[in-house]
Amino acid sequence: MSKEFxxxxxxxxEEMEKRYRVNFINSLPGFKSLNLIGTVNRKGDTNLSIVSTVxxxxxxxxxxxYISRPESPERHTLSNILETGSYTINQVSESFFKEAHQTSARYPAEISEFESVGLTPVWRKGLPIPFVAESAVTMHLSLVEKVDIQSNGTVLTIGQVTDVFLDHTHLMDDGNIDLEVARIVTGAGLDGYFLPQKLARLSYxxxxxxxxEI
Amino acid sequence: MSKEFxxxxxxxxEEMEKRYRVNFINSLPGFKSLNLIGTVNRKGDTNLSIVSTVxxxxxxxxxxxYISRPESPERHTLSNILETGSYTINQVSESFFKEAHQTSARYPAEISEFESVGLTPVWRKGLPIPFVAESAVTMHLSLVEKVDIQSNGTVLTIGQVTDVFLDHTHLMDDGNIDLEVARIVTGAGLDGYFLPQKLARLSYxxxxxxxxEI
Incomplete structure (x- = not known):
């Protein structure tokens, strides 16, 4: 096999055209998680950003x-998290992956991606940050650590999950969430959206x- | 919808039984990349470990x-990377996902997971670290940054990709790698293996x- 590699x-x-390189390097880790991060700033402006590094x-x-570049479309997300100390993560599913993708456009801070792309903010249990109503697996996090990556200036933001809200029918007896039944999607590169189909669960x-197989 | 959440x-x-909590929290990010990390120690013992955090x-x-816990089965991976400064990442595909899963067993350092699980080490272009011959998308990295995560003692290892070896038929004209045609798998929780099917590629x-759709 390897002789044809x-x-x-x-x-x-290094010599690749920029967009070609971005596509290529973004394909190297394999399939990625796809989540929407919800935040608000001090003025109450809501923000929503798709992230593939959760x-x-x-x-x-x-x-x-999750990882962010300070100059990227998710820059409002990071500044909002630093302002308020909390955020929501909402898994992306088949029914709204196009709306989720649209949040990657560079909207100004005062424009809410929720309204612009057609997703519904919902506040739960008195928590200050909006969740995505359309998402089947959602959680609220408190910021616990911000790491500045020396190699390229990206930022790793780590949060502790404080509250999870999910469709109870997707919670399995052993604690796993049935992502296949929830029709959660996965990403490839910067623009590919995929629906996973189960091969097997394997024993410890x-x-x-x-x-x-279990 | 959210009223039933x-x-x-x-x-x-906090009060969840340990294994239940591990399954639950590991489901929260959504689908994960699945890769095998290949390393060697100074004595030349090879090591192979499945990782879902690339x-x-x-x-x-x-x-x-990628993230590792110092006490985890991938502990030899981290110590080998720190010894040699380099490693390979090999995407997991449908044809060997069971062998890949088996690398998570706690083999002693002197036992090679390659041989134990039935995968084939291959050395390429004089690079000192073995690749997985069965993998369609493989790369060699040089360690550039090790970050100790204060919150829980895990370690973030960052490497620069120096060489990529892949089946040339999977490389698309725009630099993307066709992970679906390569039959690359994705993971859920600790033990779920899934094959993604394309929904769409979306424009910038x-x-x-x-x-x-593009």
Whole structure:
């Protein structure tokens, strides 16, 4: 198999046309989580931004991180989180992935992406940040750590999940959320949207016995 | 819709049984990338570990990060990267996802996961770290930054992609890699494996015109 493989070197990556390189490098991690981050600023302007870098950092305490570039469309998201100390994360599903994608346009701070793209803000349990009503798996987080990445000036924002709101029919007996039944989507590159279909769930791996489907 | 939503509070998360909580919190980011990280230690022992936190940090320079817990099965991966300064990332596809899952068992350092799980190490272009021969999208990275996360003691490892080796038929004209044709898989929770099917690719979002499928 490997004899037909194409080799792309550091120099070839450097010499790529910018948009080509962005597509290429964004394909290298594989499929990505797709979430909408909801925030408000001190004036009460709401903001909503699609993010493909939401990542699990730990379960106890429950910590989730995401990456942003200070100059990117999600810049209002980061400044709002730093102002208020909290935000919501809302998983993107098949029924509104086009509206979610549209939040990546560069709207001014005073324009709410909720209204512009046609998604519905909803406030829950007295929490100060809007959730996306259309999302089946949503959570509120408190900022716990901001890390400035030295290599390229990006920012890693880590929050602790304080409250989860989800369609109760998607919560399985073992604590897993059934993302397939919730029709949650995954992303590839910057603009590809995909619906995953289950291959298998596999048993906890041990060195002394083969894994099995569960 | 939201009236039927289940609310799960901080206290309820804290009181969850450990395995239930791990499943639940690992479901919150949505679908995850699945990659095998290949390393060697100074003695030449090879190591292979499945990781679901590989994330894009930047395209120029091309930076990719992943998260590890020091005490986790991927502990040899981190110590090897710190010893040698380099590693490979290999995307997981449908044809070997069970073997990839098996690398999460706690093998001793002197046992190679390649041999134990039945995957093939391959060395390319004189690079010192083995790639996974079965993987259609593979890359070599040099360590550029190690970040100790204060909140929970995890470690963020960031590397620069120096070389990419991939099946040339999967490279599209615009620089995207066709992950669907490569049959790359995505993960949910700790043990769910899924094959994504394309919904659409969407045009670059602008504030003054609707998006379209491309």
């Amino acid at each position: 194409k080799h792309i070197s550091t120099r070839e990556i 990542t699990h950092f730990g379960s106890n305490p429950p910590l989730i991180g 791996a041990k060195t002394d016995r083969p894994i099995s | 289940k609310h799960i509070s901080t206290r309820e998360i 994330t894009h940090f930047g395209s120029n320079p091309p930076l990719i990060g 979002a602008k504030t003054d015109r609707p998006i379209s």
